[in-house]
Every structure is written in C-alpha cells, then in structure tokens.
Amino acid sequence: MENSIxxxxxxxxxxxVERFLRAEVRPVAIRLEQADEYPETIVEQMREMGLFGxxxxxxxxxxxxxVRTYARLIEAIAAEWMSLAGVVNSHLIMAAAVLRYGxxxxxxxxxxxxxxxxxxxxxxxxxxxxxxxxxxIRTVARREGEHYVVNGAKTWITxxxxxxxxxxxxxxxxxxxxxxxxxxxxxxxxxxxFSVPRKLPKLGYRxxxxxxxxxxxxRIPAARLxxxxxxxxxxxxxxxxxxxxxxxxxxGVGLARSALAESLAYARQRKTFGxxxxxxxxxxxxxxxxxxxxxxxxxxxxxxxxxYDAGRRCDLEAGMAKLFATEAxxxxxxxxxxxHGAYGYSREARVERLYRDAPLLAIGExxxxxxxxxxxxxxxxxxx
Numbered sequence: 001m002e003n004s005i006x007x008x009x010x011x012x013x014x015x016x017v018e019r020f021l022r023a024e025v026r027p028v029a030i031r032l033e034q035a036d037e038y039p040e041t042i043v044e045q046m047r048e049m050g051l052f053g054x055x056x057x058x059x060x061x062x063x064x065x066x067v068r069t070y071a072r073l074i075e076a077i078a079a080e081w082m083s084l085a086g087v088v089n090s091h092l093i094m095a096a097a098v099l100r101y102g103x104x105x106x107x108x109x110x111x112x113x114x115x116x117x118x119x120x121x122x123x124x125x126x127x128x129x130x131x132x133x134x135x136x137i138r139t140v141a142r143r144e145g146e147h148y149v150v151n152g153a154k155t156w157i158t159x160x161x162x163x164x165x166x167x168x169x170x171x172x173x174x175x176x177x178x179x180x181x182x183x184x185x186x187x188x189x190x191x192x193x194f195s196v197p198r199k200l201p202k203l204g205y206r207x208x209x210x211x212x213x214x215x216x217x218x219r220i221p222a223a224r225l226x227x228x229x230x231x232x233x234x235x236x237x238x239x240x241x242x243x244x245x246x247x248x249x250x251x252g253v254g255l256a257r258s259a260l261a262e263s264l265a266y267a268r269q270r271k272t273f274g275x276x277x278x279x280x281x282x283x284x285x286x287x288x289x290x291x292x293x294x295x296x297x298x299x300x301x302x303x304x305x306x307x308y309d310a311g312r313r314c315d316l317e318a319g320m321a322k323l324f325a326t327e328a329x330x331x332x333x334x335x336x337x338x339x340h341g342a343y344g345y346s347r348e349a350r351v352e353r354l355y356r357d358a359p360l361l362a363i364g365e366x367x368x369x370x371x372x373x374x375x376x377x378x379x380x381x382x383x384x
Contacts, residue, residue, distance in 0.1 A: 021081075037207060038207060052116070053095075055099075066305070089158070089244060089247040091122055097123075097226060101239070124160075124168045140170060148219070158208060164190050168188040191218070204356030287339075315374055316374070
C-alpha cells in the first residue's frame with residue numbers, strides 16, 4: 001500500500017503551508033482570537049490543502065505524510081496561531097484510530113471521507129466527572145438489534161460545534177471488571193439525540209470551538225463500532241492519543257519558538273540605558289535558555305515521531321516530548337512577557353496570546369503529571 005509522499009515533497013509542502021500562514025493567518029489571527037470567532041475561511045483553505053488527510057495514506061485519498069513531517073507542519077501552524085493546530089489534531093486522532101483498528105470495510109468507507117474533510121470532527125472522551133481517568137466514564141451504549149442506543153454527556157470536546165463526526169468512547173458493559181473491558185469506541189455522526197448544548201468559554205485556545213455534548217437515546221449503527229468487537233475501546237483510543245501527544249508536543253515547540261522569535265525581535269528594537277535590551281546580560285540569559293528549550297523540545301518531538309513512524313510503541317517517547325515541549329512553551333511564553341515588559345501585557349502583543357494559550361498544552365491530551373507517571377512506569381518496565 002502506498003502510504004507516504006515522495007521524499008523531498010515534504011519540504012515543498014511545509015514551505016507552502018508557511019507561506020499560507022504568513023499571508024492568510026497572520027493578518028487576522030489577533031482579531032479572530034480576541035473575538036473568539038471561528039476561522040471559517042482559513043479552515044476551508046486548510047481542507048483544500050489536504051491537511052485533514054495529512055497522515056491518511058494516499059490509497060485512501062490522504063497526503064500520506066510521515067508523522068515526522070506532520071509534526072513539523074503542526075509546529076509551523078502553532079507558531080502562527082495555536083488554535084488552528086487543534087482543528088486537525090482531534091480529527092486525525094479519530095482517523096488514526098480507524099486506520100489502526102478499524103475493519104477493512106470501515107477504513108474503506110471512512111478514511112476517504114475524513115481525508116476530504118467531508119466527515120470532520122474529533123474525539124469525544126472527557127466527561128463532566130471524568131478527565132484523566134477515562135475508565136470512569138459513564139456514557140453508556142446499549143445494543144438493540146443492529147444499533148446501539150447511547151445516553152450520557154461529554155465535555156471539553158474540540159471541534160464539537162462545527163464538526164459532524166466523532167470517535168465516541170462509551171461503556172458497553174458498565175459492570176465489567178477490569179473496567180476497560182467494558183469500554184468501546186464508535187464513529188458517531190451527528191443526528192437525532194446527539195446535541196451540543198453550549199460552547200465553553202476559555203482563557204486561551206480561542207476561535208476553535210470547545211463544547212459540551214449530550215446524548216439522549218442517540219442511535220448509532222453497530223457497523224460503526226471500531227474493529228467490530230466490544231471491549232477494546234480504551235486500548236484503541238490510547239493508541240490514537242500517542243499521535244495526539246506528538247501533536248501537542250509539536251504545538252509546544254511552535255509556541256516556544258514563537259515566543260523566542262518575538263523576544264529576539266523586541267530585544268533588538270527596545271532600548272534602555274542607551275542600548276538595545278538584548279545587549280543587557282539579564283535579557284541575554286533569558287534568550288539563551290529560551291533557545292535551548294526550543295532546540296531540545298524539537299529533538300524530543302522528532303524522536304517520538306520517528307518511533308511512531310516505525311510502528312513501535314512510543315508512549316515513553318511521546319510522553320517525554322509532550323512533557324518537555326509543553327513546559328518549554330509555558331516557560332518561554334512567561335519569559336517573553338517579562339522581556340516585553342508592559343507592552344507584553346497588552347492585548348496588542350502576540351506574546352499576550354502565547355501566554356494564554358500555553359497552559360492548555362500542559363493539560364490537554366493527558367496532563368503533564370500523567371506524562372511523568374507514564375514515563376516512570378515505562379522506565380520500570382524496561383528493567384535495569
């Protein structure tokens with residue numbers, strides 16, 4: 001099966017995306033973000049560029065990018081406006097779950113529609129009383145003939161308002177022990193009984209929609225059970241979250257890089273005591289640490305992407321990349337604010353948005369505290 005673009009084409013694609021970001025995104029990002037307005041035109045342009053099929057094999061109509069290239073694209077997008085990276089991230093986690101675990105019929109039906117952006121959405125995992133501990137979900141799907149009837153609620157779902165299709169994690173056997181054996185994953189299209197009561201207000205990560213979902217006797221065809229067998233949903237979505245964590249780590253690199261670039265430019269321009277502030281040692285120390293974080297974070301992301309592309313289990317590498325790169329984004333955005341002084345506190349400055357966007361990365365796709373636990377467990381599993 002033809003899975004990837006030709007070597008060398010990735011550079012041309014990255015260059016094209018960066019030109020698009022400079023021309024179409026940079027002039028409007030501050031306005032759209034502050035208004036919390038969905039970037040309809042930009043998202044349509046992303047669809048036309050094939051980004052909704054970035055990692056989907058060419059045999060299914062996608063670009064067939066290796067995750068190593070995909071991570072570089074996400075870094076570039078996040079450096080310009082982090083919210084846009086979320087438009088494709090959740091969508092491609094859903095696609096990765098079908099690609100890895102779906103039946104041949106499910107892959108043939110769904111992946112081309114995902115790649116075209118005809119079906120677009122994300123993953124519906126988190127619930128009002130359940131975040132990191134996914135085994136505690138309460139949404140239930142009960143089999144009735146050739147359908148399942150779903151009742152429950154989800155929250156903090158990215159792409160929930162504009163998307164039309166989601167990887168939905170439910171309990172098909174609520175009393176199963178261990179709990180994960182009663183969990184299943186479906187591809188759920190919006191329809192009767194599937195509603196979005198409200199969009200959630202957020203500190204940052206604005207423009208993209210994040211919503212609550214409600215399922216009331218929502219009927220979903222049994223053929224949409226990923227893999228066709230109940231009880232495998234947790235393992236399936238955790239496999240998809242490896243890709244999600246690489247994406248979020250790449251976003252962290254993008255934010256950290258953008259904070260550094262803004263700080264370097266300002267340090268050359270702003271003068272105190274008769275010289276640019278970049279010539280003061282206090283600022284130089286900050287810039288050196290910021291640049292080192294960017295370089296180290298990028299290498300960790302690349303290491304995780306290489307492992308993913310090789311088909312290896314990569315929760316260790318993805319966890320390390322996600323942990324370090326998102327903390328780098330937190331630290332660099334805070335330092336950028338300090339370097340910019342009062343101007344950095346203004347909503348006219350890009351660093352103000354970076355400072356508000358960064359905390360999501362330390363929380364999303366598994367908190368950084370969880371990443372530390374995963375890393376430690378994998379180290380013990382590896383033995384001396």
